[in-house]
Amino acid sequence: MAAAQMISKKMVRTTMESLDRIDRDILTLLQAEGRLSGAEVGRRVGLSQPAASARIQRLEKSGVITGYRAVVDPAALGLHIQAVIRLRTTHAQLARALDFASQTAEITSILRVTGEDCLIFDVHCPEAGRLEEVVDALARFGPVTTSLVLRSYPSKPLTSATPTAT
Template identity: 45%
Template sequence: MLDEVNVRLLTELHDNPRLAMSELARRVGMSAPAVTERVQRLERLGVIAGFRMEIDPAALGMPVTAIVRIRPGPGQLPKIAEAARSTPQVVECLRITGEDCFLLRIHGPSIGELEEILDRFLLYGQTTTSIVVSTPVPLRPLPVSER
């Protein structure tokens, strides 16, 4: 599935997901229709799960980022997941192993608003919050290689 051409396509798309198929084809030395078919096949197979835009939360007035671990009370797992889904400031929610069952990434405009968001989750369990001070390794693509 991941031959040399597909690896090159994925690498180029990692660098610029908005790349036009004609430009992508030029970069990998193929025709645009052939590249389009390969990209569509990678999407159908689930290798490419989607394309997304990255926005700086601070540019939208949300400079505070927090990582929150939640240890649910008995029977509260589904309620925490639903609260995370219905809270727009929660941009990521992971179900994890260990004493805590959830890990959330939350963006907010201030510590005060972060407190209000956290209060929604305190109804269902204990929270432990860490404020992000920097991001030495920003979100990056997985390494891609032939298999």
């Protein structure tokens, strides 16, 4: 592991251990509503706007908050089929499989996992024929297992899994 990655992980670990209840409340709010103003965040957690903004900036600078983004409904973009594809590949094929996945627009997330499978892909396609093409292309790298997603449920905020500061 590169020195910069080790320092970064160490900094985040230290920061996570030092989060108090207000920090966790701020993280929960921003994960649900990332466009809240500092004043509104402060009002909801019982801080002044400057104090809330300072905490948010500290969470950003320490790497706990890594960005803000819009959450888009895939169906609104005509992507009506969602699937999870698991790939079992070899170490020799791993880099090529990751390169292919990074260049395939329908693959929206990639997880490298332990166990029998190596990679798990979240895939959004407009129709079954395109899903078939993506599955066939991934199968060049090893056996695939495809599961259609029937429904997706909202993610829980990460702060609910963080230890409480003492």
